[in-house]
Amino acid sequence: xxxxxxxxxxxxxxxxxFFYTVFTVYPLIKSFFFSLTNFxxxxxxxxxxGLTNYVKIFKDAAIVSxxxxxxxxxxxxxxxxxxxxxxxxxxxxRNFYTKNIHxxxxxxxxxxSGLILAYVWGFILSPIGSGVLNTVLHDVFGAGxxxxxxxxxxAKLSTILVAVWAGAGWHAVLYLAxxxxxxxxxxxxxxxxxxxxxxxxxxxxxxxxxxxxxISVMLLLTGGLKVFEIPFALTKGGPGFETHTITQVxxxxxxxxxxxxxxxxxxxxxxxxxxxxxxxxxxxxxxxEEKML
Amino acid sequence: xxxxxxxxxxxMMAVTLILSACGGNGNNENQAGSANGGGAEADKKVKLSLxxxxxxxxxxxxxxxxxxxxxxxxxxxxxxxxxxxxISKLQTMLLSNSATDVFIxxxxxxxxxxxxxxxxxxxxxxxxxxMTDASKGMFTREGKTYAFSxxxxxxxxxxxxxxxxxxxxxxxxxxxxxxxDLCIKLKDAGIVPLYxxxxxxxxxxxALVASLxxxxxxxxxxKLFAGETTFAEGWAKPLQLWKEGMIDNKIIxxxxxxxxxxQIVNEFAVGNVAMIQGGPWNIPAIxxxxxxxxxxxxxxxxxxAGQEYYAGAPNVGFAxxxxxxxxxxxxxxxEYLSTPxxxxxFEKGTGQIITIDGYESKVHPALEKAYKEGLLAxxxxxxxxxxxxxxxxxxxxxxxxxxxxxxxxGTTDDxxxxxxxxxxxxxxx
Numbered sequence: 001x002x003x004x005x006x007x008x009x010x011x012x013x014x015x016x017x018f019f020y021t022v023f024t025v026y027p028l029i030k031s032f033f034f035s036l037t038n039f040x041x042x043x044x045x046x047x048x049x050g051l052t053n054y055v056k057i058f059k060d061a062a063i064v065s066x067x068x069x070x071x072x073x074x075x076x077x078x079x080x081x082x083x084x085x086x087x088x089x090x091x092x093x094r095n096f097y098t099k100n101i102h103x104x105x106x107x108x109x110x111x112x113s114g115l116i117l118a119y120v121w122g123f124i125l126s127p128i129g130s131g132v133l134n135t136v137l138h139d140v141f142g143a144g145x146x147x148x149x150x151x152x153x154x155a156k157l158s159t160i161l162v163a164v165w166a167g168a169g170w171h172a173v174l175y176l177a178x179x180x181x182x183x184x185x186x187x188x189x190x191x192x193x194x195x196x197x198x199x200x201x202x203x204x205x206x207x208x209x210x211x212x213x214x215i216s217v218m219l220l221l222t223g224g225l226k227v228f229e230i231p232f233a234l235t236k237g238g239p240g241f242e243t244h245t246i247t248q249v250x251x252x253x254x255x256x257x258x259x260x261x262x263x264x265x266x267x268x269x270x271x272x273x274x275x276x277x278x279x280x281x282x283x284x285x286x287x288x289e290e291k292m293l
Numbered sequence: 294x295x296x297x298x299x300x301x302x303x304x305m306m307a308v309t310l311i312l313s314a315c316g317g318n319g320n321n322e323n324q325a326g327s328a329n330g331g332g333a334e335a336d337k338k339v340k341l342s343l344x345x346x347x348x349x350x351x352x353x354x355x356x357x358x359x360x361x362x363x364x365x366x367x368x369x370x371x372x373x374x375x376x377x378x379x380i381s382k383l384q385t386m387l388l389s390n391s392a393t394d395v396f397i398x399x400x401x402x403x404x405x406x407x408x409x410x411x412x413x414x415x416x417x418x419x420x421x422x423x424m425t426d427a428s429k430g431m432f433t434r435e436g437k438t439y440a441f442s443x444x445x446x447x448x449x450x451x452x453x454x455x456x457x458x459x460x461x462x463x464x465x466x467x468x469x470x471x472x473x474d475l476c477i478k479l480k481d482a483g484i485v486p487l488y489x490x491x492x493x494x495x496x497x498x499x500a501l502v503a504s505l506x507x508x509x510x511x512x513x514x515x516k517l518f519a520g521e522t523t524f525a526e527g528w529a530k531p532l533q534l535w536k537e538g539m540i541d542n543k544i545i546x547x548x549x550x551x552x553x554x555x556q557i558v559n560e561f562a563v564g565n566v567a568m569i570q571g572g573p574w575n576i577p578a579i580x581x582x583x584x585x586x587x588x589x590x591x592x593x594x595x596x597x598a599g600q601e602y603y604a605g606a607p608n609v610g611f612a613x614x615x616x617x618x619x620x621x622x623x624x625x626x627x628e629y630l631s632t633p634x635x636x637x638x639f640e641k642g643t644g645q646i647i648t649i650d651g652y653e654s655k656v657h658p659a660l661e662k663a664y665k666e667g668l669l670a671x672x673x674x675x676x677x678x679x680x681x682x683x684x685x686x687x688x689x690x691x692x693x694x695x696x697x698x699x700x701x702x703g704t705t706d707d708x709x710x711x712x713x714x715x716x717x718x719x720x721x722x
Contacts, residue, residue, distance in 0.1 A: 041384055042405035062693075119553075126556055127548040128488075130565060149551025152700060236492055239550045240697040255381055256685035257719070258405055 028271075034264040041260035053265035063266060065241035066249040067273075072156065073231070073245065074224030077163045081220055082213065084168040089175035090201070103173070110170035114163075114229030121162045122234055125149055149235050152242040159231040159243055166230070167223075171216050178212035179205065214285040221281055225274050246270050339366045339622045342393035344383060346375040346609065347643050354638040359629045366622050369393075376401055387411050394617040395626055397609045398432060398440040400678045401685055406612065412439040413613040418624065420631035423649050427671050428607035431678050440610025441627045443636060444645040447590075447605035447660065447668040448496055448572035451579070454587040456484055456567040465591040467598040469501075473538045476568075480544065485566040489545045490552040491696050494676055494688055496570040497539070497593050498695075500602035501531035503674035504595035514679045517716075524712040532705040534596075540699065547699040562586055572604070573646060576657050590663045592672070603663055605673030608645055683719040690715040 004011075035053055039046040057063050092103050109117060124132040125148035134145040148158045186204045195203070228247040231237065237244040244252075250270070254263025345352055349370055356368050371393060373382040380402045386392040387409070398406050406412045414437045415421055421429075421438060432440040457463065457475075460482045466472040476486040489495055506513050506527040516522045539545040555578070561569045562582035569575075571590075579586060592601035611630060613623040629635040636647050640654060646664060647654040656664045667673050676691075677684040694708040 040405065042387065042409045042411075044388075044409075122551075122553055123556070125551065126553075127551045128556070128560065130560065145548065147548035147551065150548050150700070155551070235551060238492070238693070238696045239547065239700045240693050240702065252689060255377060256401075256689060257683070258685075 031264045031267055034261055035268050036265075037261045039260045039264075040258045041254065042258065046261070049261065053262045054269070056262055057266055057269060060249075060253075062241050062244055062249045062252070063246070066244045066246045069156065069231075069243055070225055070227065070246045073160055073163070073227055074221055076160050077167065077224045077227075078217055078220040080160070080164045081167045081171055082217060084164060085171035085216065086175055086206075086209065086213075088168060088172035089179055090205070092172060092176055093179045103176070106169035107173055108169065109166045114166065115233050117166050118162060118230045118233030121158075122149075125158055125162075125234070150239055152239060155235050155239065155243050159234050162234065163224075163227065163230050167220065171220065174216050175209060175212050178209055182208045210285070210289040214282060214289060217285060218278055218282055222274060222278055225270075225277065337365065339619050340369055341366050341395065341619050341622045341626060342369040342371065343626070344371045344373070344379075344386070344393040344396040346373060346379040346397060346399075348372050348374075351642045351644075354642040355630065355635060358634060358638040359626055362629065362634075363622075363625060366625070368626075375399070390616070392614050392616075394614050394619045394623040396612055396614065398612040399609045400431060400606065400675075403432060403440070403610075404682055407434050407439050411612075411615055413615045413617075413620065413623075414439060415441060415613065415624075415627070418628070420628045423631050423651075425607075425648050425650060428610075428648055431607050432610045432612075440612040441630060442607040442610035443630055443639065443647060443649050444608035444643070445605060445648040445668055446572050446574075446608060446646060447603050447663045447673055448570065449500075449590045449592050449603045449663050449667065450487075450496070450568050451561060451571050451575065451588055451590050451659070452568045453561065453564060453566075454589065456564065459484065466594050467601070468594050469534065469538065469596050472594050473542065473544075476538075476544045477542060479567050480542075485560075486544050487539075487568045487570075488552060488557045488560060488566045489539075489549055489570065490554065490557060491545070491550050491699055492554070492692065494691050495535075495695075496604040498531065498535050499604050499674055499676055500593035501535055501595070502528060502676065503602040504593075504600040505531045505534070507674060508595075508600065514676075515681070518681050520720075523709070524716070525706070525709040528712065529705060529709050532708055536698065536705050545699070547696075547701070550696055550699060558582075561588075570604075573644075573657070573660060576659065589659045592663070592667060601672070603667035603673040604675050605668055606675045606678040607648065683716065686719050687712060687715055 036048055036050060037046045038049050038052075088106060092099060092106070096102075126132070126134065127145060127147045127150050128134070129138065129145045131145065131148070133148065137143040137146065147154060149155050182205065186208075187200055190200050190204060226247060227245050228251075231243045231245055232248055235243045237248050246266070247270075250263050250266045253259045253266065343352075343356075349372060352370065352372075356370065360366060360368060373379040376399065379397075380399070383392065383396055383402065384405075392411070398412060416436070416438045418441075421441065424438075424441060424443070428442045428445060429438050432438050432442065452465075456479065460475075460478045462475055462478070466475050479486040489497075510516070510527075513522065513527050517524070517527065557566075557569050558571070558575050558578050559582055560566045561571075562579045564583070564586070579588065592603050594601045611627050613620060613627060617623050630639060631649065633652065636649060636652050639645070640647055646656055646660075646668065648668065654664070677688055680687060690711055691708070694703070694711045697703050698705065698708060
């Protein structure tokens with residue numbers, strides 16, 4: 001009875017705990033187990049190979065390239081989306097006649113799946129002369145077709161920009177929610193003291209948005225590190241390994257090449273990278289929140 | 294509070310351990326249970342399960358025909374789209390001992406299915422005699438055949454007859470040099486000669502390997518995987534020829550990499566490009582986009598006339614689950630697929646080209662020549678089907694290396710070196 005009383009709230013967590021254990025913790029432990037074997041995903045006979053798979057990862061050109069592109073993707077989409085989303089939120093927060101329609105328009109790209117968005121952008125960015133963007137460039141500026149998805153630098157840039165376009169609206173709505181929670185009193189007091197609009201943004205809006213920024217940046221960073229759909233649908237990871245993401249390499253090695261043990265080792269390393277980066281980012285930004293308030 | 298979260302963690306670990314223990318037991322029981330499979334009586338009600346990568350509409354005629362012939366059998370149909378989705382679905386089913394009685398075996402998963410003992414040996418079944426030898430090779434290991442394939446496909450280069458006529462060409466090129474000259478002629482006339490997104494092993498590369506290497510040594514691929522020869526030995530010359538002809542003459546450029554397959558077919562259908570590589574599956578899209586297009590399929594010429602090759606392969610095969618409890622019904626289903634009636638229904642539903650001896654498929658006029666001179670004559674080659682192992686790993690490596698070649702990183706020697714290294718790496722895992 002005493003035990004039950006001390007756990008009276010935790011009891012309600014049991015169903016969640018059960019599903020979390022079955023669908024997350026158990027597969028994770030099993031993945032770690034497979035990462036130490038040469039399991040190919042089919043045969044039930046496999047051997048323990050120790051840390052061989054972990055050694056292999058760092059000799060794999062695809063994974064090395066995958067890590068660098070994924071980091072570039074995650075960091076640049078996080079920075080660009082945050083800048084754009086805050087600016088957008090500030091605009092959408094103002095009281096104008098069509099503000100609801102505008103909010104809906106900017107929110108729209110976050111609804112369909114990344115794959116669908118990327119297929120649409122595939123037509124827009126098509127590298128041949130009849131691609132939508134190339135046609136516009138030709139008609140307006142007389143420019144020749146640009147290899148948007150086939151030149152290594154342009155391909156990286158294109159995938160990043162499409163992801164920013166797709167995510168900015170959703171994150172703007174997140175900031176908007178926080179913006180609307182800021183009391184008007186602060187602004188009134190500030191304008192009585194003679195602060196202009198920019199000073200108000202810098203000294204009131206941005207510090208008050210700090211908690212939103214911690215969440216938004218964490219979501220963008222983890223989402224960016226786990227990205228698969230947009231680069232895959234736009235470039236299939238090409239040219240060469242240039243836009244291969246870590247997730248794509250894991251699928252490639254695990255499913256196409258039936259090296260399940262190696263793919264499991266990759267997922268474990270990847271899990272640790274994401275965990276470390278997210279922990280670092282959240283703790284730094286929370287400290288910043290405290291400082292700003 | 295800290296103490297209770299610690300408790301929570303302990304509970305979580307305990308649940309995990311119990312679950313993993315359960316998983317282990319489950320496996321053993323299932324393995325024991327599967328030993329006494331087979332042996333259904335003729336008129337006993339049987340529910341036959343089937344997993345296919347053709348969808349239900351495509352498989353309906355053949356399933357209806359089968360259940361009409363065997364009223365005691367009903368079919369529980371499941372499908373997953375090719376290739377990756379299908380393979381991973383079947384893989385999950387096999388590992389959890391819930392695989393269907395009949396499933397399809399593809400070039401991409403045949404090794405794992407055969408090695409894992411998942412497919413029943415069909416070699417001695419009478420209906421297997423109807424399957425062509427070209428089709429058997431893909432599903433045979435050490436003299437035993439594990440799946441029945443009744444169809445095949447042939448691919449080559451689709452060309453736009455009107456655009457050819459514009460530059461004064463009315464006959465198909467018969468040598469590699471004529472083919473390159475034709476491409477340059479088209480380019481000079483302001484017509485895009487060919488689109489290739491370098492997203493897969495190109496038909497042209499495959500055909501050149503067949504015509505230069507395999508025609509001299511039909512055992513090349515087997516020797517390659519036995520470690521007696523290398524990619525550098527058999528692929529360097531064809532790839533060099535391909536690069537000099539296609540890349541150096543700027544017929545295939547790096548800017549084509551981002552194209553999607555749909556875009557390429559569409560550009561061909563509306564007449565923006567003279568040639569594309571393709572197969573029978575492109576015809577509906579081409580005809581839908583432009584019903585008036587005058588087009589046909591040609592082979593990829595070799596160095597000299599008469600050395601031309603197509604791409605092609607037997608279609609996926611139907612295999613019987615070795616642990617199925619309905620093996621009799623499953624074999625009846627595969628047998629039905631081999632009967633004239635079954636073939637007709639299968640062709641009706643899927644539109645695939647039948648390769649069974651004594652059955653002539655009606656093919657699209659554009660494919661007539663490819664069907665007779667390529668598919669039926671056995672003048673086709675597809676590396677992924679001919680390679681006995683690691684098809685996907687090698688295919689991916691080739692695609693990545695060729696894309697690097699296109700953007701100016703590396704040489705053809707780097708491509709063959711990377712392939713040899715990948716093969717070595719995969720063999721030693």
